[in-house]
Amino acid sequence: MQFNPNFISTTPDIDRLLASNAVVAVGISGGRDSQACLLAVNQHLNAIGHTGPRVAVHADLGRAEWPQSLPKCQEMADFLGWELIVVRGGNGDMMDRWITRWRNNVRRYAELECVQLILPWSTASMRFCTSERKTKPVASALKKRFPGQNVINVIGVRREESASRAKQPVSKPDPNVVSRGMEGATWNAIIDMKRTEVTSYIEGSGLTLHPGYTEHGMTRISCAFCIMASAADLAASATYEGNHAIYREMVDLEVRSTFSLQSGKWLGDVRPDLLAPEMVFALEEAKRKAELRQAAEARIPENMLYVKGWPVAVPTWAEASLLAEIRSSVAEIVGLQINFRDPGSIIDRYEELMELAASKSKSRDAVDDHDDDAPGRLIPAKQLDSSCSAWPF
Template sequence: MAKVASTPEIDALVAANAVVAIGVSGGKDSQAAALATMRHLDRMWHTGPRVLIHADLGVVEWNDSYPTCQRLADHLGLDLITVQRKAGGLMERWESRWRSSVTRYQELSTVTLVPCWSTPAMRFCTSETKTHPITSELRRRFKGQQIINVTGVRRAESRGRAKATVASPDRHESFWNWRPIVEWSVEDVFSCIDASGLTPHPAYREFGMSRVSCRFCIMSNLADLSAATAQPEAHDLYRRMVDLEADSSFAFQGSRWLGDLAPHLLSNDARARLDAAKARAAARVSAEQRITPGMLYVKGWPTRMLTDDEADLLAEVRAEISGLFGFRSDCLSRESIHERYADLMSRKEARHAR
């Protein structure tokens, strides 16, 4: 059996019987992390509270994700805490983000349209629907106590996680993040699960997927996305996500349109809407490329007033994009854009003066 990685800081917290909360998603890595951590804690004579905690992402979850977590909890004799983002699941977050993007564009609170989907570089899907609900619930439930937050992160998973540490302090003073199987291989993970007598999520061995998170994940490769479309339980979500691609003109994975993976699952109208969205996307990109780098949105925007020529260009682009999408946008002239920028800069100065 592969070894559990630890640090002196984690060992000290375990010896002090700190709370150990193990995040579980239904995926293989969190399942193996829970099994390995429990054995390790037993060997260390840990007698503090131990719980499993699962973030329910709503309709994007596989049907068997929660049951897999519950079977694991029953096997380990632990309570399973379930949390969810108060404003809804991840699909609702993507849809509300698009509505917000439209509003912000129409009122000129952003220079270009903002994509609705999370991305590898902007994973609000993790921070808003997993990390925040989990840490908030643990801080509420174990107020004033030291908490070790266990995750199944492994360095072999991706280049992004190759530099993951064994443990690190969280921004919350009472939290430490522990990655006990960070050095494990995928073979180690499945061996651990099989040795326990449990079975991994069916998506691995029945659906043929290499990773399990959302049914359609921004990090999934083409093979996993295709395998997901073959599962009847994913078809309603697939159509809903393609509808959002069509509404927004943003492909789910950068240049990869989810709607292209299984067009046979879509109605004739849905396929026509997707084709129109692709044409609209090309026109949107072409229009936005005319905006010069110094005019684009940056933190603290707006940082300066635009020149007359820049205001004319922005007005032209905004009118073009608004026509493409049928927006009722404000600030479609040089004068109104100057006025909007002046108002925004005045408000910013007032905030800084407080």
């Protein structure tokens, strides 16, 4: 395998950490970019005489992933003689997270903790699928596994992939992957590598690409049906029989929630032939219900929509009457059981929520005034919901 040193991009900070034999952890998904990254970093470490720990890390998303992804990651690690660490988020896999999120959002709507019904899916601007299921579990695993050591967390992103990734730095400090007092960094080691170089480099190593590429025509490998996938990749993924079960499960959530996987694009339309006739009918009904739900919620006055600190004012009787009508319509359309369906109870609920928010604010102020550690204390992850806190977004 021929190695081009220009494949690797470094910074003085990364070079210094490598020279000190810091832990090197390379995140791998089974896709070609992470595959090329692992190969290139391994050769670079060998070339500079790095003797510190080396591990590959895979964040397993469960049944939402291609079935071949984890085995491909193990194959890559075995090929180089690296240990593979597999991390998983708590409370089920990625599909479970979407299902639980929908259940929680229905409860929030029923209890008037939000004025609009909230979708179950992650989105481009709200990628909790990455933050909750990849970034946080990986950081936690590295911190626990390598206490008292400096750690470099390597990611195989490339500038060529997107405009946002083109702006990313080669490296940046990352205190989340190390214990207190140690130095951590995120390193985009192959950020300047080109796609043509990626493929030829992997093939030259003697490894094969993920079958999603070679047998089904995928351009990117992530979840089997990613919320950011192109139409072509969604269609390509659906050609693999091993992805049909998760396809049907995701379409079922589209139907139950009346929210399409992607904005204006229903996963169920990709391969309706894979669905039972009753599911095809239910999908068409879900589309109709989605239009009715959106039309109803479009009537909510702008001053009643979510802003930071919501709710910031108690609605007038007229506003509460309108919201009661809209909530009743949405509940009937989607098939939900909700509370606070009349103007009086809605006004009471807003007053209750505002009093609760004021009480919490006073409690925080008291802690900040009397606790020297307050500005830097950490909130346990179980107390947070990075998807939307208690309010809509």
